[in-house]
Amino acid sequence: EAQVTQNPRYLITVTGKKLTVTCSQNMNHEYMSWYRQDPGLGLRQIYYSMNVEVTDKGDVPEGYKVSRKEKRNFPLILESPSPNQTSLYFCASSLGSGGAYSVDTQYFGPGTRLTVL
Amino acid sequence: AQKITQTQPGMFVQEKEAVTLDCTYDTSDPSYGLFWYKQPSSGEMIFLIYQGSYDQQNATEGRYSLNFQKARKSANLVISASQLGDSAMYFCAMRDFSASKIIFGSGTRLSIRP
Numbered sequence: 001e002a003q004v005t006q007n008p009r010y011l012i013t014v015t016g017k018k019l020t021v022t023c024s025q026n027m028n029h030e031y032m033s034w035y036r037q038d039p040g041l042g043l044r045q046i047y048y049s050m051n052v053e054v055t056d057k058g059d060v061p062e063g064y065k066v067s068r069k070e071k072r073n074f075p076l077i078l079e080s081p082s083p084n085q086t087s088l089y090f091c092a093s094s095l096g097s098g099g100a101y102s103v104d105t106q107y108f109g110p111g112t113r114l115t116v117l
Numbered sequence: 118a119q120k121i122t123q124t125q126p127g128m129f130v131q132e133k134e135a136v137t138l139d140c141t142y143d144t145s146d147p148s149y150g151l152f153w154y155k156q157p158s159s160g161e162m163i164f165l166i167y168q169g170s171y172d173q174q175n176a177t178e179g180r181y182s183l184n185f186q187k188a189r190k191s192a193n194l195v196i197s198a199s200q201l202g203d204s205a206m207y208f209c210a211m212r213d214f215s216a217s218k219i220i221f222g223s224g225t226r227l228s229i230r231p
Contacts, residue, residue: 033219042123042208043221050217058218090162104150104212106219108162 002027006091006109013081014117021076021112023091031096032074033058033106034066036087043090049074050096081116088113119144119213123222130199131230137184138194138225140209148214151192153183156206156224165207168192196227204229 004025013019025032033048035058045058049068063085065077074093078085091109120143130136142151153165168176168183176183184193196203209222 031217035221040223042121042223043210045219045221048217048219056217059220088160092162105164105167106152107164108154111160111162 002107004091004093004107004109006089006112008112009110010113012115012117015082016080019078019081019114021078021089021091021114023074023076023109024072025074025091025093025107026072027093027095027107028071029093029095029107030071031104031106032068032091032093034064034074034076035090035092036060036085037090037111038087046076046089081114083116086114086116119211119218119220121209121211121220121222123209123225125225126223127226127228129228129230132201133198135195135197136199136203136227138196138207138209138227140192140194140222142190142192142209142211144211144213146213146215150212150214151183151185152210152212153181153192153194154208154210155203156208158205162208166194199229201229201231203227 007022034046035043037043044060047066049055089112092106094104094106122141149170151168155163166178166181168185175185180197182195206224208224212219
């Protein structure tokens with residue numbers, strides 16, 4: 001089954017304790033992305049990756065790191081989490097080869113609800 | 118700079134009626150794609166429909182259609198014959214292909230009344 005998986009689904013942690021949220025896709029997609037969702041703000045892109053070893057900042061990258069060592073995996077790292085990073089996080093992937101002439105659907109993971117105390 | 122605006126934070130619609138969810142966008146890139154996603158109360162993001170900036174015809178997917186007015190920079194989602202299961206948050210999003218970023222609007226919460 002084609003899917004994007006995220007782990008953990010729920011996480012409660014304390015300020016300053018490093019954590020990693022894993023993301024994996026089995027569709028051989030080039031493009032992967034992380035978003036955070038906060039009430040009233042929609043989804044905001046944190047980081048994205050066009051391909052292996054190629055990552056770039058989205059609109060809200062502060063306090064986050066990512067890496068893309070393999071095509072299928074795109075972990076999100078919070079080196080020193082703070083309470084303002086409490087949010088719902090989504091990983092997504094797409095073929096990445098689409099353009100204005102073709103559909104380039106993003107497939108989303110189930111989300112990770114993070115609480116930083 | 119890119120921007121997506123959804124001006125309707127919430128809407129109530131009677132079952133079986135058609136509903137239009139508004140979305141306006143701003144970009145200087147001629148090559149872009151517009152998406153609509155549905156997020157039910159369970160939280161997952163469900164892709165509904167896509168419109169490329171060069172598509173000549175409005176996209177349609179079953180009961181969903183996208184009313185694409187390029188000159189006005191609007192990409193409204195039309196749901197025909199609404200059902201109770203359509204109650205959800207709906208997000209409009211845009212991908213700017215030169216920047217490769219994707220931005221989302223703030224969403225519209227649609228509630229269908231029986």
